[in-house]
Amino acid sequence: MSSESVRPATGPARRTVIAAAGAAGAVVALTACGSDDGDSGSATSTGSVLAKTSDIPEGGGKVFADAGVVVTQPAAGEFKAFSSTCTHQGCTVKDIADDIIHCPCHLSEFSATDGSVKKGPATKPLPAKKITVEGGNITLV
Numbered sequence: 440m441s442s443e444s445v446r447p448a449t450g451p452a453r454r455t456v457i458a459a460a461g462a463a464g465a466v467v468a469l470t471a472c473g474s475d476d477g478d479s480g481s482a483t484s485t486g487s488v489l490a491k492t493s494d495i496p497e498g499g500g501k502v503f504a505d506a507g508v509v510v511t512q513p514a515a516g517e518f519k520a521f522s523s524t525c526t527h528q529g530c531t532v533k534d535i536a537d538d539i540i541h542c543p544c545h546l547s548e549f550s551a552t553d554g555s556v557k558k559g560p561a562t563k564p565l566p567a568k569k570i571t572v573e574g575g576n577i578t579l580v
């Protein structure tokens with residue numbers, strides 16, 4: 440009377456397509472070995488100690504060209520950091536004295552306190568960089 444019909448599972452086979460996700464695309468080129476410039480091992484990556492506070496003269500500063508940063512000490516114990524790339528045509532700024540960061544290429548001047556332009560031809564300030572000062576170490580964040 441009751442007829443049970445048992446159907447074989449012959450429905451359309453579902454295909455699972457596994458797409459190769461982008462995880463395989465992680466190709467990392469490491470060039471971490473020190474090259475021939477025998478400069479002192481300055482840190483170029485964020486999170487590493489850039490300098491000691493004692494390396495930065497009060498009223499002056501120091502350029503860390505490898506890291507693209509200039510660190511200044513406009514007042515005792517007050518440290519600031521800016522991009523060392525001049526906003527005029529991209530030279531690396533050089534001397535820091537009397538609260539002024541100088542660019543040697545076309546003699547622009549920037550404030551060592553806030554990076555603002557003190558003298559052209561540059562028209563844009565040096566962008567600030569974030570640092571932390573802890574235990575006498577200045578670290579680029």
Ligand code: FES
Nearest residue numbers: 525527528542545
């Ligand atoms: S590149 Fe610095 S003043 Fe021109």
